[in-house]
Amino acid sequence: MTLGRLNHVGVATPSIEKSIPIYRDLLGATKIHEAFDLPAQGVRVCFVDTPNSQIELIEPLGETSPILKFLEKNPLGGQHHVCFEVPDIHAAKAEMEAKGAKVLGEPRIGAHGTPVIFVHPKDMGGVLVELMEAPKREH
Numbered sequence: 001m002t003l004g005r006l007n008h009v010g011v012a013t014p015s016i017e018k019s020i021p022i023y024r025d026l027l028g029a030t031k032i033h034e035a036f037d038l039p040a041q042g043v044r045v046c047f048v049d050t051p052n053s054q055i056e057l058i059e060p061l062g063e064t065s066p067i068l069k070f071l072e073k074n075p076l077g078g079q080h081h082v083c084f085e086v087p088d089i090h091a092a093k094a095e096m097e098a099k100g101a102k103v104l105g106e107p108r109i110g111a112h113g114t115p116v117i118f119v120h121p122k123d124m125g126g127v128l129v130e131l132m133e134a135p136k137r138e139h
């Protein structure tokens, strides 16, 4: 597996609306995308562009959202995961598992419309790592 670019840093928040001014007004972000629901993943998502990556603001959506527990422990929200691009998500999953890392579930379509997996923080030095199949980019 080749580790690709840092696609985004996931930041969990109790309210995307309340988080946007931090990135827009305090940090001067110039491009904040429309928020959208991702019910299959139990989150509402809002991407904030940075010059070389993105911040992915995620807010719980529904009673079974996977970030509810995180927000119980971190009521203000906080850095939740990092997402790296990989060429092939299935090869990445197989390789992680072959190396003994716990992959959480099967590849599923993420917020950028390509399949993603998550690797358990226990095997990643305490960091929840998301791997995302790199979108096809025109050269």
Ligand SMILES: CC[C@H](C(=O)O)C(=O)SCCNC(=O)CCNC(=O)[C@H](O)C(C)(C)COP(=O)(O)OP(=O)(O)OC[C@H]1O[C@@H](n2cnc3c(N)ncnc32)[C@H](O)[C@@H]1OP(=O)(O)O
Pocket: 010, 038, 041, 043, 056, 058, 066, 067, 069, 070, 079, 080, 081, 083, 104, 109, 110, 111, 112, 116, 118, 120, 121, 122, 126, 127, 128, 130
């Ligand atoms: C896919 C859409 C979008 C995209 O980019 O396309 C997203 O990124 S959505 C992001 C939200 N979805 C997920 O996070 C799915 C994967 N996550 C999970 O399955 C869970 O959150 C899991 C298993 C990582 C944690 O489960 P839970 O929240 O129930 O907490 P636990 O008590 O079971 O945690 C076990 C252990 O892990 C530590 N932990 C939990 N969350 C994190 C985290 N974000 N970063 C680092 N460590 C984390 C937790 O403290 C526990 O450690 P312990 O020492 O046992 O207390």
Ligand SMILES: [Co+2]
Pocket: 008, 010, 056, 081, 083, 130
């Ligand atoms: Co993400």
